[in-house]
Amino acid sequence: MARLDLNSFAGLVLAIGAIIAGQLLEGGHFGSLVQLTAFVIVVGGTLGAVLVQSPVKAFASGMKMGLWVFVPPLLLSQPLVRQIVEWSHISRREGLLALEPYAEATTDFLTKRGLQLLVDGSDPEKLREAMEVEMVALEGLQRQAARIWEAAGGYAPTVGILGAVLGLIHVMENLSDPARLGSGIAVAFVATVYGVGLANLVFLPIANKLKAIIAQNAVMREILVDGLVAIANGENPRVIEARLQGYIV
Numbered sequence: 001m002a003r004l005d006l007n008s009f010a011g012l013v014l015a016i017g018a019i020i021a022g023q024l025l026e027g028g029h030f031g032s033l034v035q036l037t038a039f040v041i042v043v044g045g046t047l048g049a050v051l052v053q054s055p056v057k058a059f060a061s062g063m064k065m066g067l068w069v070f071v072p073p074l075l076l077s078q079p080l081v082r083q084i085v086e087w088s089h090i091s092r093r094e095g096l097l098a099l100e101p102y103a104e105a106t107t108d109f110l111t112k113r114g115l116q117l118l119v120d121g122s123d124p125e126k127l128r129e130a131m132e133v134e135m136v137a138l139e140g141l142q143r144q145a146a147r148i149w150e151a152a153g154g155y156a157p158t159v160g161i162l163g164a165v166l167g168l169i170h171v172m173e174n175l176s177d178p179a180r181l182g183s184g185i186a187v188a189f190v191a192t193v194y195g196v197g198l199a200n201l202v203f204l205p206i207a208n209k210l211k212a213i214i215a216q217n218a219v220m221r222e223i224l225v226d227g228l229v230a231i232a233n234g235e236n237p238r239v240i241e242a243r244l245q246g247y248i249v
Contacts, residue, residue: 008069008209015201038163038191042198045159046152054148061145069209075216077223081244084227087115088237096121096231110134110221114228124232131225139218146210153203160195164188223247 023033051059090098096119103115113134117127167188223244230240 003071003074005070005072011205012201019197019201033190033193035190035194038167038194041163041166041191042156042159042194045162046156046195046198046203049155049159050148050152053151055144058141058144059148061141062148065142065145065210066149066206068213069206072213073217075213075220077220077248080220080223081227081241081248084224084231084244085237085241088227088231088235088240091118091231092234092237110138111224114224118228118232122232124229127232128225128229131228135218135221135225138221139214142214142217143211146207146214149203149207149210153199153207156199156203157192157195160192163191163195167191219247 020030020033024030054062087099087102099115100119103112103119106112106115110131114127114131117130122130165188167185171185171188226247227240227244230243
């Protein structure tokens with residue numbers, strides 16, 4: 001069952017709340033930070049730049065992975081180690097073919113692939129090579145997807161400056177009409193706030209959080225591969241368990 005990452009929620013609320021509180025403490029108004037024009041310029045410009053640089057598959061994956069920041073995938077290393085040790089006991093008692101039902105039942109692609117190779121009697125080193133190819137490809141795709149948030153963090157401040165320049169152009173065009181100067185200046189400064197704020201409070205933290213989750217996923221896959229190779233080598237379940245426990249900090 002998925003669980004919420006309360007740290008992410010708390011951090012986002014704290015960051016945005018601190019900025020709003022600072023604005024109010026200085027005698028400002030919350031409404032002055034709400035500028036639809038500036039928001040459209042920064043978010044639209046950033047999104048467009050990211051779309052230009054990103055393959056469609058990576059962009060779509062990155063958007064889906066963004067949810068991991070608030071609802072991360074379950075990474076339970078101890079249950080995985082126990083499952084591998086159980087497979088080891090079964091293979092020693094009943095042979096590798098007895099693991100076929102587990103291969104059919106699992107929904108994880110890499111686990112299914114590894115168990116199928118194990119049941120087919122693949123050489124341990126060939127099994128490792130095949131699974132490592134799958135691991136590298138999967139991790140590469142995930143890292144490419146996470147980089148779209150990092151790219152957004154790089155583009156947003158610059159687009160914010162662009163919004164500021166557009167606002168100042170609007171101001172210069174209306175110097176003869178003082179009533180319209182305020183809105184142009186507001187767009188100019190708020191666009192910069194949006195660009196820098198979104199980059200440093202949203203986009204870059206999401207990118208770094210996703211990188212950490214991807215690294216944890218990689219450790220889980222290493223545990224899986226090492227365990228299946230050990231089963232293929234016919235190692236003692238206790239030895240396998242002791243080795244895999246070394247991955248867990």
